[in-house]
Amino acid sequence: MTAVANEARRIRPVAATVLTACAAAAVLQGCASPVLDEAAPSTTVIVGAGERPDEELLAQLYAGALRSSGIDVQVRSGVADPTPALDAADLTLIPGYTGRLLASYDPGADATDAEDVFEALARALPDELTISDYASAQDRAVLLADRERLTQWSVSRVADLAGRCADLTFAVTEDFDTAGGLTALERADCRPREVRRIEDAQSVAVASEPDTVVGTTTTSSALAEIDADSPVSTVPDAPDRSPQDDTNADDAPAPVLPAQNVVPVFRKGTLDEAQLDALRTIAGELTTSDLTELRARVEEGDDPETVAREWIDEHAGA
Template sequence: MAAVKIKWMRHRSLIAAVVAAMSLSAGCASPVLDSAEVSGPVVVAARDGADAVLLAHLYAGVLRTTGIEVQVRDGFVDRNAALAALDTDDATVVPDYTGLLLRHYDPGVAATDAEDVFEALARALPDELTIADYASAQNRAVLAAGADLIATRNISRISDLAGHCTDLNFVLTPEFEAAGGLGALSELGCEPRSVERASAAAAFGATSDVDTVAGLTTLAPVLAESSGSGVVTVPDAPDRAPMEEASSDMESPVFVAQNVVPVFRKAVFGELQLDALRVIAGELTTSDLTDMITRVATGEDAAAVADDWLAEHT
C-alpha cells in the first residue's frame, strides 16, 4: 500500500511539474518553483455548506503546521463569491471541487476523467491563480437503484441506461444537479419518464420503486449506510489510473470528476506550504470526508472535526 501511495504521489508531482512548465511557457511564475516567504495572514475562504466549511478548516489546519498564521473566513454565499474574493485579495485559498471549478472558469470543456479535468482546470485558471494536487475525496454525481432494477434491465454501467430512461423515474438531489449530473444524462441521451427533486434521504428511499433511480453525490451519507439495503450504485466508467496514458478507445466516465482541490494565489506559498497541501491530496478520502461532514451536520464544530483528522494524518 505504501508503494502504491509513493507511486501516486510521484505521478501527482509529475503533473505539477507539467503545470509549472505550462505556466513558465506562458510567461507566468510558478508557485512550485517560487521560494517566496509567506507574509501576513493567509485567509481560507468557505462558501455556505458543511462540506465547504469543513474543507476550509482542513486546509487552514494543515497550513498552520508550517508555522504561518491562517484564518478561515466563512459566510461567502456561494462559489462565485468565494472565488471573487481571490480576485480582490480578500482570500488566499478556496478549497472546492475540480469539475465545478472547471465549469466556473471554462464551461465549454467536456472533460470528465479526473486527470483530464484537473489538467483542464490548471489551463483554465487566470494567470494569478494556481492549484495544488487533488485528493481522491470527491463529491461526484452518482446514480443509485434497486438491485432488482439493475439485474432485470441488465445494466452494468451508467452508459447502459440510455435505452431504458424513458421507462424510468428519476428522483434527483440538488447536489446531483449542481455536480452536473442531469446535464451529463442529457448528453448520454437519457430522457427520463419523469424527474422529481428531493432530499438525499427521500431520493434514496424512492428506489424502493422498481422503476425509480436516485441521483445523488458520493458524499450523501445515505450511500455510506446503504450496505444490505438492496440499493446499489450504478458503476460509471473508471477514471484512468495514475500514470496511465489516455487513448482514443478508452471509455470516459459519464459524470464529471469532482475531486477536492485548493485554488490559491500564486507566489504566496513556499515549498513548506506546498508540501503541507500535498498531505491532504495524499490522505483525504471520500469516506473520511463523508464521516466528517456528518459530524459537522449533526452539530460538531468544524474546526475541531478537522483538527481530529489532521492529528491522525500529519
C-alpha cells in the same frame, strides 16, 4: 458499504501536479513550477469558505494543514461567492471540488475523468491563480437503482441507461445537481421522462420504486445502507484513468459523471515549499470515506474547526 466507483487512485506529489498543470496548459510552456516561481511573502494567508457546511469544513482542513507549516492563517467564513473574491485577491486560497470549480471557470467544459477535469481546470484558471494536487476524496454524482431491475434492463454502467432514460423517473438530491449530475446526463443523451427532487435520507427507499433511478453523491450518508445483499445498488460508471495508465487508456470510455475531487486553488507566489508540503497532508490522506464521516459530524452540529483539527492531528506526518 458498496464501493463507490471512481474514487481517484494514487496521489502524486505536489511537484508532480505542478508539472502536470504546466504540461496541460499551453500558456505555461517552459515553466518549471507556476507555484514556486517566487519566494512567498510573509503575510497572513486567508482561506475562504463558502456558505455551505462542507465548504466551511474544507476551509478549516486546509487552514489547519497550512498552520502546521508555522504561518498565520485565517478563515473567512460565509463568503457568498468565493471564486470572485479569490480573483480579486481578497482571499489567498479557496478549497473546492475539481468539477464544480471547472464549471465555474469554464462553463462549457465537458471533461469527466479525474485527470482530465484537473488538467482542464489548470488551463481554465486566470494567470494569477494555480492549483496543487487533488485528494482522492470527492463529492461526485452517483446513481442508485433497484439491483434486479438493473439486471432486467441489462444495465452494467451509467452509460447503458441512456437508451432507457425516456421511460424513467430520476429522483435527485440537490447535491447531485450541484455536482453536475443532471448536466452530465443530458450530455450523454439521457433525458428522463421526469426529474423530481428528494432529500438525501430518502435515497435508498426511493431507488426501490418502479422505473426510478436516484441521483445523490459519494458523500451521501445513505450509501452506508447499501451492501452486497441490499436490493439497491450503485450504478457503476466508467473508471477514471490513473496517472500511471499507458496510452491505451486514452481509448477507454470516459465516465459520464464528472470528477469532483477536493482541491485547493490559490494565488501564485503566496505559498512556499513548506506550505506546499503541508498541502500534501490532504492530497495524500483525505479519502471519500473520511470526507463523508467529517461532513456527517459537522451536519450533526460539531464545530468544523474542531473536526478539521482532529483529522489534521491524526494524519499530519503520516
